[in-house]
Amino acid sequence: MTLPEPPYYAVIFSSRRASGDDDGYAEMSEKMAALAASMPGYLGVDSARGSDGFGITVSYWDSEEAIANWKRNADHLAAQRLGREKWYEDYETRVARVERAYRMNRGA
């Protein structure tokens, strides 16, 4: 993923899915990814979830203001509430300032 040179900001979201039905999760997940990408200051996102239900999503932003603005978006707030109520067993969110970045690409 091509991002500008650091510094920029990362939101590290580590979560464990609650067991049971999808219950709208996949649809909401796609909707939130598209909404985040439309927000000012959004730089990109990486996401991985294993078969054990544990996943990490890291979104990148150009400023702390951009993160604060995304956090309080009304549709995102509604999704956060549903996440707490039914989709996640537990989660942790960490806001970090990226200082350095390195890359290896076999094809490049």
Place this chain on the structure above:
Amino acid sequence: MTLPEPPYYAVIFSSRRASGDDDGYAEMSEKMAALAASMPGYLGVDSARGSDGFGITVSYWDSEEAIANWKRNADHLAAQRLGREKWYEDYETRVARVERAYRMNRGA
């Protein structure tokens, strides 16, 4: 995962596995996780990899010095070289300073 209050440091490692055999990857991955956990300043690690081969590992450290020390560990350097040569199609490493952390735990 219980970590101390911020600030502390995160190494965000996003990677895509090369296709083909495991070729010692799983064994080395476990060995490096144990070695990292034995290093001074290590706080913890989270890791997830999806069925598409894309994964994110975030390790947490109490200082930039601890990260530099881990980066140049001889056994780790050998593993990094094998990663570049055969295990990963591409990867990105980002070093970040965690400023804030939040948590939700349904069972707590």
